Amino acid sequence: MRVSGAKAYDIALLLSRKLFLTPRYAALSSIYNEKDEFVDQVIVIYFKAPNSYTTEDVVEFQCHGGVIVANMILEAVLKSGARLANPGEFTKRAFLNGRIDLSKAEAIGKLIEAKSISAAKLLSRHLKGELQKFVEEARENLLEIMAFVEVTIDYAEEDLPTDIEEQIVQKLKLLITSLERILENSKQREGLIEGFKIAIVGRTNVGKSSLLNKLLQYERAITSNIEGTTRDTIEEEIKIGTHIVKFVDTAGIREADNEIEKIGIERSLSAIEAADIIIGVFDISREANGEDKDILKLLRNAKTDKKILHVMNKCDLQNCFDVSLLENPIKISCKQDIKPLTDTLNEYLNTLDINEEIMLSSARQISAVTQSLNALKISRDLLKGGELELFSYHLNEAITAISLITKTYERDEILEAMFGKFCLGK
Ligand SMILES: Nc1nc2c(ncn2[C@@H]2O[C@H](COP(=O)(O)OP(=O)(O)OP(=O)(O)O)[C@@H](O)[C@H]2O)c(=O)[nH]1
Numbered sequence: 001m002r003v004s005g006a007k008a009y010d011i012a013l014l015l016s017r018k019l020f021l022t023p024r025y026a027a028l029s030s031i032y033n034e035k036d037e038f039v040d041q042v043i044v045i046y047f048k049a050p051n052s053y054t055t056e057d058v059v060e061f062q063c064h065g066g067v068i069v070a071n072m073i074l075e076a077v078l079k080s081g082a083r084l085a086n087p088g089e090f091t092k093r094a095f096l097n098g099r100i101d102l103s104k105a106e107a108i109g110k111l112i113e114a115k116s117i118s119a120a121k122l123l124s125r126h127l128k129g130e131l132q133k134f135v136e137e138a139r140e141n142l143l144e145i146m147a148f149v150e151v152t153i154d155y156a157e158e159d160l161p162t163d164i165e166e167q168i169v170q171k172l173k174l175l176i177t178s179l180e181r182i183l184e185n186s187k188q189r190e191g192l193i194e195g196f197k198i199a200i201v202g203r204t205n206v207g208k209s210s211l212l213n214k215l216l217q218y219e220r221a222i223t224s225n226i227e228g229t230t231r232d233t234i235e236e237e238i239k240i241g242t243h244i245v246k247f248v249d250t251a252g253i254r255e256a257d258n259e260i261e262k263i264g265i266e267r268s269l270s271a272i273e274a275a276d277i278i279i280g281v282f283d284i285s286r287e288a289n290g291e292d293k294d295i296l297k298l299l300r301n302a303k304t305d306k307k308i309l310h311v312m313n314k315c316d317l318q319n320c321f322d323v324s325l326l327e328n329p330i331k332i333s334c335k336q337d338i339k340p341l342t343d344t345l346n347e348y349l350n351t352l353d354i355n356e357e358i359m360l361s362s363a364r365q366i367s368a369v370t371q372s373l374n375a376l377k378i379s380r381d382l383l384k385g386g387e388l389e390l391f392s393y394h395l396n397e398a399i400t401a402i403s404l405i406t407k408t409y410e411r412d413e414i415l416e417a418m419f420g421k422f423c424l425g426k
């Protein structure tokens, strides 16, 4: 149990009945509550400010296992003046007190919920400051450009000297390329952090729910030979290799008259929209019909950043299906074996594993870089047209946006520091 803040040390002395605690030493100590009753024997460690996670005084009680003892100590701590921390408050304080920047705070939060080993590896790289370093370098480059241009606007009668303009154009070009690369790299792999979503789609009765059950290894969804058994989407997390992914079983897609079934089909379509991977299931024991062709069309029209898999199900039965309609079909039987599908999925997920390149780890970071990139492209074009003031306006926008990843950009303060390098009034 951890207590942070100005009173943490006094609380620890009170509960342990000690006169002092040496910082960073593990002290064996009895703990007493406000009624002077012995509660537990624990290890107390005192982290003296600023050498702690929050940079405040922090005291750690390492008590015996189980919920009851821990709760009794918690109660004693609360009775002596502490309050419960809000979710994430320790990390929030670490950020507010300047110990970590936002990219690190975000990495800590996501690390706890990481959906794969490779996601955890990436987040620990962010925790070490990889993303922070990248953002700060980009920001410094942009600020330098900004300073040049503002000096020209304020102090020079004429336009930017051509050699400087050429340098700025080069710098912008490099930055734009690197931001574009990061975005592409990150968008493809977004599911690694947030967890991939896999939609199982097809016409009615092809065995979508049977597939979900087989993946889960228990009868989660109702299956039957009645068409339109599944009316709602069903979501379950399943581990494939080292990845935790979310499978979504959907209502079979067909022309439905029934109001409830229609709503279910609407939901199937949104599940396709939200998925990173779409498994189209086809029942090879029946001839392909118009509904199968509609599904194929749906799969063809899905966004290009989604992975599409064509699956032939019921391979334990005789084949009546025109298989040439399918692309690289994977043969399975939910009654017998679905390993060819899980193997393909595992292989695909592994190809997405994180490489050495810089990557963003949240939708918030992706949006910040997208905004910054758009502003940079606008300002690049304005510079070509010689519109310095507008250029500077959009450049400022680009700096503000990318700074959201690490810490808020305070224009005056940073610009002052930058201008300090120039000999103005020369
Ligand atoms: N022989 C055989 N039968 C299967 C296989 N997979 C599913 N079935 C049967 O096919 C029927 C339909 O299966 P479901 O899993 O309910 O199909 P669904 O696609 O979820 O159907 P809807 O929810 O109505 O869209 C059931 O009777 C299953 O037992 C298979 O691989 N082989």
Ligand SMILES: [Mg+2]
Residues within 6 Å of the ligand: 208, 209, 210, 221, 222, 223, 229, 230, 250, 251, 252
């Ligand atoms: Mg079903």
